[in-house]
Amino acid sequence: MSDGVPGIDVPDRRGRTGLDRAGLDLTGNPRVRVREVELLASSWYVLRRTTFDYLRADGTWSVEERETYDRGNGATVLLYDAGRGTVLLTRQFRYPVYANGHPDGMLLETAAGLLDDDDPETAIRREAAEETGYEIGEVRHVFDVYMSPGSVTERVHFFAAPYRADRRAGEGGGLAGEGEDIEVVELPFAEALEMVASGEIADAKSIMLLQWAALSGPFAGRGR
Structure with a gap:
């Protein structure tokens, strides 16, 4: 039996892998630097927690965390x-x-x-x-x-x-x-x-x- 994590390195119930990579390659906004993406659930749709650095309007950087629910478009x-x-x-x-x-x-x-x-x-x-x-x-x-x-x-x-x-x-x-x-x-x-x-x-x-x-x-x- 595989010791992998469904949705990450082994297919989940919908055959998906690499779901923890979404967002890591985003470059469109220089004020946002994605640090880490954590897969929380992928039973059918996908729940992620993303940690990123954000450049605020006052010129300081803050560390932010957001949960996103991905059900497709x-x-x-x-x-x-x-x-x-x-x-x-x-x-x-x-x-x-x-x-x-x-x-x-x-x-x-x-x-x-x-x-x-x-x-x-x-x-x-x-x-x-x-x-x-x-x-x-x-x-x-x-x-x-x-x-x-x-x-x-x-x-x-x-x-x-x-x-x-x-x-x-x-x-x-x-x-x-x-x-x-x-x-x-x-x-x-x-x-x-x-x-x-x-x-x-x-x-x-x-x-x-x-x-x-x-x-x-x-x-x-x-x-x-």
Whole structure:
């Protein structure tokens, strides 16, 4: 039996090694000198503790320590029907929000998922089909966002795309093998905006895309 450490010198459950090397080669910011990276966990996603020297604004150096959670990058898409004035969202159980005060953990969200080994557009087409059952046509890139930059490395790529009822190729619902049990929810756009104001829609990526759609997207000037 190997005496190695999973994720460092022997593969972890996802076949990864060298996870303690991330960040050691960063050179883009001369005010930051990474000293050490400690792998804390790599059961599925990766938790690291990094120690680095930081040059403060007053010219002194300090030693800082940060924990970062690396779950990979993701993509999300707002599916809309401008003619009918509707958007297509999903509802699913999210344990972390349930544990942090949400009444039942059932969040209304835009379709989303991790990139895995795909480019962002390919990934969001896959996720839209898996979660909603719709095959989408032309997609519009909206922006890229670091959702929780204080601790999570994830960058999310935001898209928008029209959907049509006759382009639904499956039931959606996500992948049961990944523990997904997703409900597809179609809403009038104006009602979705009201649900943001009331707190019924509390997912950051969904709020950002709905507000973009109202300000400069397909529903600009409508729904208020």
